[in-house]
Amino acid sequence: MAAYTKSLVVIAAVLVVFAGVPSAQAPATPQRIISLIPSVTEMLFAIGAGPRVVGVGSFDRYPPEVLTRTKVGGLIDPDIERIISLKPDLMVVYATQTDLRTQMDRAHIPIYLYQHSGLPDITTTIRAVGKRVGNERAAEELARQIEDDIAATRRRVAGRPRPRTLLVFGRDPETLRGIYASGGIGFLHDMLEAAGATNVFADVKGQSIQATSEVILARAPDVILEIGIDTASSPGRNLRAWDSLASVPAVRMHRIYQVRGDEMMNPGPRVARAIQRMAEALHPQVSDK
Amino acid sequence: MSIRQRIALTWLGFGAGAIAVCLGAPLVGSTSIDFSRVFDTSIPFADNIDAQIFFVARLPRVMAGAMVGSALAASGVIFQALLRNALATPFTLGVSAGAALGAILALTFDLPSGIAGFSAVPIASFAGALGAVAIVYALARARRQGLSTNVLLLAGVTLNSFFSALIIFVQFLADQTQTFRTVRWLMGDLDVSSYAPMIAAIPPIALSFAAFAVLPRSLNLLSISDESAASRGVDVHRTQRLAFLSASLATGAAVSLGGPVGFIGIVVPHLVRLLVGADHRLVLPASALGGAAFLVACDTVSRTALSPLEIPVGVLTAIIGGPFFLWLLIRSR
Numbered sequence: 179m180a181a182y183t184k185s186l187v188v189i190a191a192v193l194v195v196f197a198g199v200p201s202a203q204a205p206a207t208p209q210r211i212i213s214l215i216p217s218v219t220e221m222l223f224a225i226g227a228g229p230r231v232v233g234v235g236s237f238d239r240y241p242p243e244v245l246t247r248t249k250v251g252g253l254i255d256p257d258i259e260r261i262i263s264l265k266p267d268l269m270v271v272y273a274t275q276t277d278l279r280t281q282m283d284r285a286h287i288p289i290y291l292y293q294h295s296g297l298p299d300i301t302t303t304i305r306a307v308g309k310r311v312g313n314e315r316a317a318e319e320l321a322r323q324i325e326d327d328i329a330a331t332r333r334r335v336a337g338r339p340r341p342r343t344l345l346v347f348g349r350d351p352e353t354l355r356g357i358y359a360s361g362g363i364g365f366l367h368d369m370l371e372a373a374g375a376t377n378v379f380a381d382v383k384g385q386s387i388q389a390t391s392e393v394i395l396a397r398a399p400d401v402i403l404e405i406g407i408d409t410a411s412s413p414g415r416n417l418r419a420w421d422s423l424a425s426v427p428a429v430r431m432h433r434i435y436q437v438r439g440d441e442m443m444n445p446g447p448r449v450a451r452a453i454q455r456m457a458e459a460l461h462p463q464v465s466d467k
Numbered sequence: 468m469s470i471r472q473r474i475a476l477t478w479l480g481f482g483a484g485a486i487a488v489c490l491g492a493p494l495v496g497s498t499s500i501d502f503s504r505v506f507d508t509s510i511p512f513a514d515n516i517d518a519q520i521f522f523v524a525r526l527p528r529v530m531a532g533a534m535v536g537s538a539l540a541a542s543g544v545i546f547q548a549l550l551r552n553a554l555a556t557p558f559t560l561g562v563s564a565g566a567a568l569g570a571i572l573a574l575t576f577d578l579p580s581g582i583a584g585f586s587a588v589p590i591a592s593f594a595g596a597l598g599a600v601a602i603v604y605a606l607a608r609a610r611r612q613g614l615s616t617n618v619l620l621l622a623g624v625t626l627n628s629f630f631s632a633l634i635i636f637v638q639f640l641a642d643q644t645q646t647f648r649t650v651r652w653l654m655g656d657l658d659v660s661s662y663a664p665m666i667a668a669i670p671p672i673a674l675s676f677a678a679f680a681v682l683p684r685s686l687n688l689l690s691i692s693d694e695s696a697a698s699r700g701v702d703v704h705r706t707q708r709l710a711f712l713s714a715s716l717a718t719g720a721a722v723s724l725g726g727p728v729g730f731i732g733i734v735v736p737h738l739v740r741l742l743v744g745a746d747h748r749l750v751l752p753a754s755a756l757g758g759a760a761f762l763v764a765c766d767t768v769s770r771t772a773l774s775p776l777e778i779p780v781g782v783l784t785a786i787i788g789g790p791f792f793l794w795l796l797i798r799s800r
Contacts, residue, residue, distance in 0.1 A: 237642050253643060348644060350574065353586045354660040356648060382775065388651070391660035392524035393775045395516060396498035422523055422661050424513035 207312035208268035208288070212250060212261060215292050217300075217446035218270045218307060219244055224447040225308050225316040233264045239440060240448075262287070268311065295385075297368030300445050301325055320447060327450035328372055331457050335374025338461055343375035344389070344399035344428070347406050347443060352415050354422065359389045365445045366405075373456035375401065395423055401460060402428040403435050405442040435459040470748065477749045481739075481756035488760040489533055492767045493525040497774030523660060531659045531724055532766045532780075533759040536731055538672050538721035540739075540758020541679055543732030544751050545714035548686040549707060550616055557718040557732040560623030560711075561599040564630035566722040569595025571634055571649045575641040588652075589664055589723040593671075596719025599626060604711065614707040654779035655728035657766050664724055671720040676755070678713035682706065683747035690747075728781045731758055734788040741795050761788070 212233035213219040219238045222231050228243060233250040248264060251257040256278050261269065262285050269282050273293040282289050290310055294303065301321035308317020345366060348358035360366040361382035370377050378397040379387050402420065417436070420429050428434055437455050441448035468476075494502075504510065504517040512518055542557040550559070557563065573591035606622040607614045638646045659665065685706040688696035693703050718732075735758045736750065743749040762780070765787055769780045 255639065348648060350588055350648075351586060353588075355586075355588075355656065355658060356651065358648075379775070384776075387775060388777050389775075390497070390524065390658045390770060390777055392496050392498060392520050392658075392770070395520045395524055397775075398516065423519065425516045425519045430513065 208266075208310075210264065210266045211268045211270070211311060212264060212266040213238075213270040214250065214252060214256060214275075215270055215272060216240070217294070217444050218290075218292055218303070220444070220446040220448070221304050221307050221317075221320075222270075222311065224320055225304065225311075225313040227311045227313050230311070232266060233261065240444075270307075294445050295364055297328075297365050297372065297445075297449070300365065300449050304447065324447065324450045328453055331450070331454050332372055332374075335457050335461055338374055338463075340374055340376045341400040341433070341460060342378050342397075343370060343401040343403055343460065344378050344394060344397070345370050345375075346389075346402060346404045347386070349404070352419055354391055354394075354419050357389045357394070358386050361385055361387045365449070366443070369449065369453050369456060370403070372453050373460055375403070375456075375460050391423060395426060398426055400427045400431070401433045401435070402426075403437065403456065403459060405437050405456075406440065470746070473743075473746075474748055474752075477743055477753050478756075481753045481760075485533070485756040485760040488763050489529055492529045492532075492763050493521060495767060495771055496520065496525055497771055524658075527659050527662055527665065528657050528766065528770075529763055530662075531657045531665055532763040534665060534668060534672060535657065535721040535725035535728060536735075536758040536760070536762025537755045538675070538717040538758075539728065539731040540735035540761070541676070541751060541755040542714040542718045542721075543758075544736045544739075544747065544754045545679065545682065545686070545710050546732070547736060548690045548747060549710045549714070550620055551690055552620070553737070554733070555620075557714065557721075558727060558729070559627070560603050560619065560715070561626035561630060562596050562715050562718045563722050563727040564627045564634070565599025566592040566596035566719055567653060567727055568630045568634055568637070569593070569598075570652055570723070570726075571637050574649050574652060575637055575645050589667065593719055593723040596715070596722060599630065600712070600715040600719065602626060607711075614704065614711060616707070619711070651779065652726050653781070655726035655781035655784075657725045657728075657762075657780055658770075658777075659724070668720045668724045671716050675713040675717035675720070678709050679717075679751060679755075682710055682713075683751050686710065686747040686751075690745075726781065728762065728784055730781075730784040730788045731762055734784075734792045735761055738792060738795060 209230055210232045211222060211227065211230050213222060213231060214235040216235060216238045219231065219234050220240055222228060223241050223243065231247060234244045234247045236249050236252045238244040248260065250260050250264070253272055253275065256275065258278070258281055266287055268290060269287050270290045270292055271278050271282070273291045279289055290307065292303065294300065301324055304317050304321045304324070308314045345360040346357055347360065347366065348356065350356040359379055360370060360377060361384040362377060362380040363383060364385035366385070367377050367380070378399045417434055420434055423429050437459055441452045442455070498520060500517040500520050504515060505521045507515070510518070539557050543555070546555040546557060546559060547553060570588050570592035573587040603619060603622050603626055607619040610618070638649055641649070685696065685701045688699050688701050689703065689706055697703050736754045739750055739753040739757050743753050762784065765783045766780045768787070769778045769783045772778060
């Protein structure tokens with residue numbers, strides 16, 4: 179029964195988001211903002227609302243100023259007491275955090291519901307957040323800049339051969355176990371396509387897929403692009419793990435690239451730069467010009 | 468039929484089944500491959516996709532499944548006899564929780580590379596398993612000579628909860644993607660994609676199986692009571708020690724290879740008992756062979772049913788094994 183009610187709440191929440199109905203009352207320009215979501219925190223700072231951010235999520239690392247803000251938990255463990263004690267007048271939460279939303283409603287704290295899926299959602303969110311916090315113009319400029327930068331990268335790679343690429347965003351160190359790759363849905367897939375590649379898992383209806391060695395051998399990608407792979411283990415040994423799949427063109431032609439940095443997996447304001455870095459790895463000729 | 472004949476028949480029947488499954492499993496997969504190319508030595512191996520799929524992706528995976536399934540099912544039999552408890556599993560005494568804690572520490576904190584080309588995760592999980600065994604063993608021996616099965620059981624169950632709490636604490640400290648990876652590890656995964664992890668797991672598993680080979684007679688007597696076993700000339704303490712250490716070693720090696728694949732250690736021994744009776748001279752070899760066949764079969768479904776997606780094999784062993792076991796249970800009564 180509880181699960182049933184909960185799923186109804188989730189469905190209702192999704193409907194609310196899609197309908198674009200503002201949740202709770204929308205007061206004047208918020209002065210004390212809390213964001214639990216790294217990409218939205220980054221957006222707030224990028225559009226000049228940073229000074230009004232009083233609390234951030236546990237996983238927020240960028241920009242460096244966030245380290246001076248109070249940490250109030252994350253997706254699964256928001257610290258309600260600390261949130262309320264910060265007296266926020268706007269709280270950015272994941273659409274799936276239904277318990278937190280109920281509690282915020284009870285405490286009369288206005289919320290902004292966040293959810294993302296594809297690349298276009300990033301600039302849509304920037305504009306919507308900008309409007310909500312009263313930085314509409316800066317948000318519009320930022321969003322347009324990102325869209326222009328992405329379009330520029332798209333133009334630079336247009337007409338070039340699009341390598342069939344496996345985009346890996348997680349794997350056990352130094353082995354080919356636990357490989358997670360981008361499926362055909364979501365911002366990682368969109369970023370890869372914008373950077374001038376064809377996703378080998380474009381047909382997979384999901385944001386991620388656990389790729390077994392058989393599937394990778396069968397799909398035979400021309401390029402393997404690894405992003406956000408942990409850095410502690412030695413990169414050379416980590417790369418050599420792929421050698422056992424010798425028939426994969428990417429392995430044979432030594433076209434396995436590792437692009438590090440947390441912006442690679444963050445659907446925030448640095449996404450255009452991330453796409454550019456992907457494009458430079460995929461099309462080395464482009465960056466020379 | 469004499470017991471010798473029944474033993475021979477059991478080996479023959481279950482052996483044939485296990486061999487059939489292990490030979491058949493590499494023939495199917497998420498992709499169809501051309502078997503005339505697989506064994507065509509005129510094509511360089513590096514260019515031969517069909518041969519690579521067969522020898523790099525499928526064969527190690529089937530072998531890993533056979534090793535893990537066999538070790539877990541046989542360990543289940545040993546633990547059920549040792550603890551005189553039909554509900555005992557290879558994971559009852561904290562071995563798998565210790566292994567999981569090791570693996571999760573390695574995954575979360577990205578421990579530096581392992582020894583001699585083996586990656587950190589299996590090494591850490593094997594170390595965790597051995598650590599758990601050492602603690603439980605020391606506790607069970609602390610107050611008396613030999614092993615107290617009661618203390619063994621209570622210490623194991625407590626250690627299980629303790630390690631589980633530590634696992635949750637580590638997950639809490641980790642970020643979301645790492646947490647997801649550790650949860651996935653707990654469901655079991657046999658996609659080893661090289662032979663190295665298996666070569667590492669062979670010595671401990673072989674050593675355990677050598678011990679299993681001398682145990683069945685003593686286990687038959689021990690599963691009645693310590694006294695009756697002792698009166699028939701069984702060295703109870705030595706048998707308990709050998710049973711506990713060998714089954715723990717096999718479990719630790721199996722978990723570090725394929726993750727804590729659930730259900731095999733309990734469902735396979737009971738299935739086998741329904742078929743061959745309770746004599747450990749029959750149950751032990753039949754479970755070892757049946758466990759191999761069962762896990763390889765489940766893993767074949769796991770990698771083909773929703774391809775290119777993969778169903779976690781630990782989920783399948785329970786989904787397939789549970790109802791089948793219940794059906795057999797009702798039918799045999």
